[in-house]
Amino acid sequence: MKSRFFIPVIAVVAAGGAALSLNAQDQPKPKLEFKFNGDPRGGAAMEETLRKMIERMGLGDEGREQMEKALEQWKQGGEGGRGTQQQQAPQQQQFRFEFKDDGSGPKMFRNGKEVKPEDLGELMGPMQKQLEEMFKQQFGGEAPQGGGNPLEEMMKELQKRMQGGGTPGAPGAPGANPLEDLMKRAQKGGLGGPRTGRERSRFSKQHTAALAEWRPLTKAARESTVRVLRDGEQVALGTIVSADGYALTKASEVDKGSLEVEFENGRIVTAKVVDKMDAYDLALLKVEANGLPVGSIVPEEVAVGTLVAAVSVDEDPLATGVISVPARSLSEKTKGALGIEFKMDAELDGTGVPIGKLVTGCAAEKAGLKPDDKIMAVNGQPVPYPATLMRIVSALKPGDPVKVRYAREGKEAELEFPLSSREELLKVRQEAILKETGMKQLPDRRALDPTAQMGSSLSGNASGYPKAVQSDLTIDANECGGPVVDVDGRIVAITIARAERVSTYMVPGKVVADLLSDLKSGKFTLAKDEDTLRGELRESEQELQKAEAALKEAEARRSAAAEQLKKFEKK
């Protein structure tokens, strides 16, 4: 005789409002459905759990009433819910576990077809992750780790049984059935309590009701999103950019270890980095899959004030926010600099900016400007204040000739000279500070301002991008590389760095689209940005000059040696 054993995690699935799907992407979207066996106490326990969840949702009276109604419908096995039109009824997918009393071991069936133990790893990994995710969302806290995680225990137990045989203990025997344990612990509230009142405050923008506004809009984007796993741990997200298995992700997070990607439907496949673009910290991944959904990335600039959501593979977006600052360069290489320090404590009258110090070896010093000279105009534009001067000069390119009008001891004059780069200027300044302080390395700006780090895990690589748009999306460091959608559900950017408490940088859609043009033409190489190319040009020219000099020197030595040799030959 067979006994059947079904996992009641459906309660979690249901309350999370998310479908747990484990089959291949190209099939119609399935709904994972776990069923509990004939034990009525199981059903009652589930009901209890659901009621608990409803309580914890922090809903108002009206919401509670609707939830209760839904719960009744759920108990009766009905469809119910006005939302069925919005939430398309998905195709059912059944998982069934059979345990035979003859000790031959349990079998797992998916839609009636047996799942072999060797396929289990692929199924169990993502399943557990998704369940943990759901617990995290549902209970507002991390699913307990290690031995304290009943899900993990449950999965382990299941896996063990699937592989090694054995029968489940008699229902109800303490500790014998991991499902019973799960239920008991859920009822005791041992599955991670709410962290704080505010995090699940119904007035918060991260509350499920506020996030749900975005669900229909993020649907397409999340299907073209993958989790990027390094040695089994999520280190980033990826955005699928071609149907035959290419995805963009954050390069500095995937520079070592064995890589895999996990799709929205839970499938995990191996991946490798095929190309990188250092300037944007982007990597191109090739994954072993075909027929993937590709998100459409719009090559438009997005205005400050545009509402956006950071998308993951889950139904709810990771975070919602706004475009904080329009696209700008974060690369000091591209920005021009005079090479001056402003005079602190100077009385500014709006006619110009007095120089405090000149930065050694930079443009202004070479051109002959002096401390206390007052800079009045740059390329004919007045520069009444430091910020105006900085804004104008930074927008120019290093090496560009610049006309500087200045006043010295009451007399005005003009100089024209090529600009330094901010990178050069910084290097000189930093060396001076290191020398002055005896430090080996300058701390991060973020280390100098602790408030910049509060509340988030920050990306290590978070600067230098030739063009980045800034948002306030509160993602974590291991959630970069995923798409960002606007209120029309269009992908307008890809997140590249969680920079500070208030800022997340994103590569604009326009840049991504340009980079991908090569990909589409069959050359799987990320284009290099202008700065990198200019840098390479400068470097190779310098190397060429050196090589030419070395060649000349070698030639001279050769002829000198040949000349001297002649003397011996004569003898």
Place this chain on the structure above:
Amino acid sequence: MTMLPPYAVRGLAAAFTVLTVPAAFADTLKERQAKVLSVVEKARPAVVCIQSRSGAAMGSGSGVIVSNDGIILTAAHVVDGTGGGKGPTEVIVVLNDGREVKAKVLGRDRNRDAAMVKIEQGSEWAHVEMAKAETVEQGEWCIAMGHPGGFDPQRGAPVRVGRLWQNNDKAYYRSDCTVSGGDSGGPLFDLDGRVIGIHSSISMDLAENRHVPIGVFHDDWERLMKGDSWGNMNKLLSGSEDLTPKKKEKPEPKAAPKPEKGDTPPGPREPAPQPSAKTAVWLGIVMDVVDGNITVTEVADGSPAQKAGLELEDVILKIDGKTAGGTGDIAARVRGASPGDAVTFTVRRKGKEQDISVTLAERK
């Protein structure tokens, strides 16, 4: 054996959808976006950076112009002296376009972290309206601006959007618009571009960004205009982080370098040290200093505090028999305890004192 009919879960899942997706979700988002875009355009020119310079040291905060003749709302700690000094009488105001003007410090209400300054010369300053306190609603969407990290001419004032999840006029407002060092004194706007709060402090929680309620400025208006400075900030700020970058002094040998003003930005980025792990104990209240009293302004559902019977508006007098000097005393006591420990609060509720013992739980 026959299988039971499957537990149909779609009904429940769908119920969530019904609950959470308003019928016209896209319109709502788009309407909200239209408002945000309009506030950005209109209000951004009124957002300023406030620098108090003395010698080589400089502190940088934010503010917002609320009148034609250049009255600026800011936080008291932006224009207050360090080490109990009187504070500067004059500050530099950097406007959104990079112009710098001098401004006179008017008054400071240190109890509420409110202050005003006024641009010394000129008129026709781009400015915004102040909201009436009674129009501010819990849960309303709001927009934060300011100059985190100081004025950056290539960046301007970053825009942030969130919701006002707590609007207790007697305490701080709290929103999930993230702000950080340098934002202090900057404005929190409603979707009509009116100032509803002024950034004051934050905690480790991304959702905990505290703002001085706009009502404080209405109530204090005359005193602040007259130039009065009063109150004590220590009590108010205890237990949270000050948003003004610390005064940047000349570097001591072997000490951290001084970030220079000039066309020299700070050093290269390295991975920042990550904040240490959060405390493991959970009490479940939010406290504020209201009229000089440590007051419970939020009790989390299902929290140990709620179970033990702590209520909104309870005034905490003592913790474990010791007089609580500030919210920091209580936070320190709780952080120092372990899950399962009992902590006794002596509270005043409706004029009566009582002891409430709370068994702390583990914070997940």
